[in-house]
Amino acid sequence: MRGCSDTVSGVPMRPGRGFAVSQQTVLTAFMVLALFPIVLMWLTALKTSAELATNPFGLPEQWRFDNFAETWRQGNFAVYLRSSVIVVVPVVAGALALSVLAGYAFGRFRFRGRGVLFAVFLLGIMVPTEGLIIPLYYFMDDLSLLNTYWALILPQIALSTSFGAFWMRAFFADVPGELVDAAAVDGAGPLTTLWRVLLPLARPALGTLSVLLFMWTWNEFLLALVLVQDESVRTLPVALSFFQNQYTAQVPLLAAASTIVSFPILVIYALLHRRFIEGMVAGSVKG
Amino acid sequence: MAVGGVREGAPASSREAPRRGQGGRVGHAGSSGWLPYALLALPALVYGTFVVFPLASTVRVSFYDWNGLTPPVFVGLGNYVALMGDTLFWGALVHNGVFLLFYTVLPVGVAFLLVVLLTQERAVRGLALYRVGLFVPQVIPMVVVGVVWRWMYSPINGVVNVALGWFGADPRPFLGDVTTALPAVGLVATWVQYGFAMVLFLAGIQRIDRALFDAAAVDGAGPWARFRHITLPGLRGEIVVALTVSMIAAFRVFDLVFVMTRGGPANATNVVAFEIWRRAFQQREVGAAAAVATVLVVLILALSRLVLRLQESEQ
Numbered sequence: 001m002r003g004c005s006d007t008v009s010g011v012p013m014r015p016g017r018g019f020a021v022s023q024q025t026v027l028t029a030f031m032v033l034a035l036f037p038i039v040l041m042w043l044t045a046l047k048t049s050a051e052l053a054t055n056p057f058g059l060p061e062q063w064r065f066d067n068f069a070e071t072w073r074q075g076n077f078a079v080y081l082r083s084s085v086i087v088v089v090p091v092v093a094g095a096l097a098l099s100v101l102a103g104y105a106f107g108r109f110r111f112r113g114r115g116v117l118f119a120v121f122l123l124g125i126m127v128p129t130e131g132l133i134i135p136l137y138y139f140m141d142d143l144s145l146l147n148t149y150w151a152l153i154l155p156q157i158a159l160s161t162s163f164g165a166f167w168m169r170a171f172f173a174d175v176p177g178e179l180v181d182a183a184a185v186d187g188a189g190p191l192t193t194l195w196r197v198l199l200p201l202a203r204p205a206l207g208t209l210s211v212l213l214f215m216w217t218w219n220e221f222l223l224a225l226v227l228v229q230d231e232s233v234r235t236l237p238v239a240l241s242f243f244q245n246q247y248t249a250q251v252p253l254l255a256a257a258s259t260i261v262s263f264p265i266l267v268i269y270a271l272l273h274r275r276f277i278e279g280m281v282a283g284s285v286k287g
Numbered sequence: 288m289a290v291g292g293v294r295e296g297a298p299a300s301s302r303e304a305p306r307r308g309q310g311g312r313v314g315h316a317g318s319s320g321w322l323p324y325a326l327l328a329l330p331a332l333v334y335g336t337f338v339v340f341p342l343a344s345t346v347r348v349s350f351y352d353w354n355g356l357t358p359p360v361f362v363g364l365g366n367y368v369a370l371m372g373d374t375l376f377w378g379a380l381v382h383n384g385v386f387l388l389f390y391t392v393l394p395v396g397v398a399f400l401l402v403v404l405l406t407q408e409r410a411v412r413g414l415a416l417y418r419v420g421l422f423v424p425q426v427i428p429m430v431v432v433g434v435v436w437r438w439m440y441s442p443i444n445g446v447v448n449v450a451l452g453w454f455g456a457d458p459r460p461f462l463g464d465v466t467t468a469l470p471a472v473g474l475v476a477t478w479v480q481y482g483f484a485m486v487l488f489l490a491g492i493q494r495i496d497r498a499l500f501d502a503a504a505v506d507g508a509g510p511w512a513r514f515r516h517i518t519l520p521g522l523r524g525e526i527v528v529a530l531t532v533s534m535i536a537a538f539r540v541f542d543l544v545f546v547m548t549r550g551g552p553a554n555a556t557n558v559v560a561f562e563i564w565r566r567a568f569q570q571r572e573v574g575a576a577a578a579v580a581t582v583l584v585v586l587i588l589a590l591s592r593l594v595l596r597l598q599e600s601e602q
Contacts, residue, residue, distance in 0.1 A: 026401055132345065237431075
C-alpha cells in the first residue's frame with residue numbers, strides 16, 4: 001500500500017486508491033468496534049438465557065420484550081428513574097444560572113483578584129471527586145442531608161459551576177465589545193445588557209453546556225454511591241451496579257437494565273450529537 | 288465526572304485563562320467596581336462550600352487518625368509515613384500507572400494511525416457519521432460500560448470467549464484471573480477513550496492548511512515526512528489535550544473497576560480511587576483514606592501541569 005508513491009518523477013499525484021480504501025476501512029472498523037457492545041446489549045436484552053448459549057451474536061429468534069417489563073418491575077427502575085430526574089433537573093438549572101453569573105463576571109469585567117478567583121474555579125474541573133468525597137460525607141451528615149436529594153444536588157451544582165464558569169467566560173469574553181458598548185449608549189445597565197443582549201446571543205453556548213451537564217450528572221456514580229444509601233433516593237447508575245450483583249447470572253435482564261439506564265442519554269445524544277461532540281471537543285481545546 | 292473524560296480536560300488550554308489586557312473589550316468599566324463581586328457572590332458561595340471547603344478538609348483530615356466516630360487524633364504526617372510502606376497503596380498506584388498504557392498510549396496511538404491515513408485523503412466520505420459513531424462510548428454511563436463488558440468477558444457464553452473459541456482457545460475467566468484482569472479492564476478503557484482521541488484529531492486536522500500538504504507533495508515528501516513535519520506540529524494542541532484528559536482519567540478511574548472487579552482478584556485491579564473508597568467507607572480508616580485522596584489530587588494536578596509545561600517548552 002505504501003507503494004503508491006506520491007512522487008513519480010516529481011509530479012504530485014492524487015492520493016492513491018489504496019489509501020482511500022484503507023482509511024475508510026480503518027474508520028469503519030473502529031466505528032463498528034465502538035458500536036458493537038451497544039448493539040449486542042440491545043440484542044441480548046431481547047433473548048432468553050437459553051438462547052444466549054446457542055446464539056450469542058445473532059438476532060433473537062423470538063423478540064422477548066417481556067424482559068424489559070420484568071427488569072423494570074423486579075429492579076424497581078421506576079423509583080430510580082424518578083430519583084435521577086429529580087437530581088438532574090435542578091443540577092442543570094442551578095449550574096446554568098451560577099455559570100452565567102460567574103462567566104459574566106470573569107468574561108466582561110476586570111477586578112482585583114480575578115486571576116486568582118478564576119484559577120480557584122478552574123481547580124474544580126481537574127480535582128477528582130475522590131478528593132472531596134470523604135469530607136462531603138461527614139459534612140452532609142452534619143447537615144442531616146445524607147440520604148436526601150440535596151446531598152446529590154448541591155455538590156453537583158458546585159462541581160458543574162466550575163466547568164460552566166469556564167465555558168461561559170469563554171463565551172462572554174468573545175462577544176464583540178461594540179455590542180455591549182452600543183447597549184450602554186442606549187442607557188442599558190450591565191444587568192440589562194446581560195439579560196437583553198448577551199443571554200439571547202448565548203443560547204447556543206447555554207444549550208451545549210446544558211447537554212454536557214446533563215450527561216455528567218446523569219452518569220455520576222461515586223457521589224450517588226456514597227452520599228445516599230436509601231433505595232428511594234438512589235439514582236440509575238448506582239441502581240444498575242446493585243442490580244448487577246443480584247442478577248449476575250441472568251444476562252438478558254442485566255442487558256435490559258443496562259439498556260434502560262443508558263436509554264435517555266442515548267436518545268438525547270441521537271438528537272443533539274453535534275452539541276455533545278462540539279461541546280466536549282471545544283470544552284477541552286478552547287481556552 | 289462519571290465519564291472519566293472531559294470535564295477535567297478543560298484547563299488543558301486554559302493557561303491563557305486569566306487573559307489580561309482585554310480591558311478595551313470590557314464594558315461598563317469604572318462604574319461597576321462592586322458589580323463583578325456581586326455577580327460572583329452566589330457562585331462562589333456554592334462552589335466554596337461544596338468544593339473548596341471539602342477539598343481543604345481532605346488535606347486537614349489526612350493529618351489525623353480518625354475512624355469517623357470517635358474524636359480524631361492528630362498524627363502529623365503519620366498517615367503519609369504509613370503509606371510509604373503500604374504495599375496495597377503502591378500496588379494500586381502501579382495499576383494506575385499500567386492504566387496509562389490503556390487510557391493514553393493505546394487510544395492516542397490508534398488515533399494517530401487514523402490521522403496518518405487521513406492526511407492522504409482530501410475528504411472522508413461520511414465523516415459526520417463516523418464522528419457520531421465513534422463518540423458513543425464517551426456518552427453512555429461508565430457503569431453500563433462496565434456491566435456490559437463484564438458479561439462479554441464471562442467464561443460462560445461471554446462473546447469474547449465465544450469469539451476466541453473460533454480460533455480454538457479454551458474459555459477463560461479474564462476478569463477472575465490475576466494475570467489477565469488488569470489488561471482486560473484496561474482494554475475497556477481503551478475502547479471508551481479512542482473515539483474521543485480520534486474525533487479530537489479529526490477536528491484538529493481540518494484546521495491544518497491543505498496547501499501545506501500539496502506543497503510537501505511537490506517537494507517529494509513521503510507520507511512519513513508529511514506526518515512528522517506537518518500533521519504532528521499542526522495537531523500539537525489536540526495532542527496535549529488528549530494526553531492530559533486521558534492521563535487524568537487513568538488516575539481517577541473508579542466506576543469501571545467498581546463495577547467490573549471491585550479491585551479483585553487478589554487486588555490485581557485495585558486502583559487508587561478504589562482504595563480511597565474502601566478505606567474511607569468500608570474500613571473506616573478515614574484519616575488514611577484522606578491521605579491517599581490528597582496524594583491523588585496532588586498527583587493529578589502535577590500531571591496536568593507537567594503536560595502543559597512540556598507543551599509550552601516545545602513552542
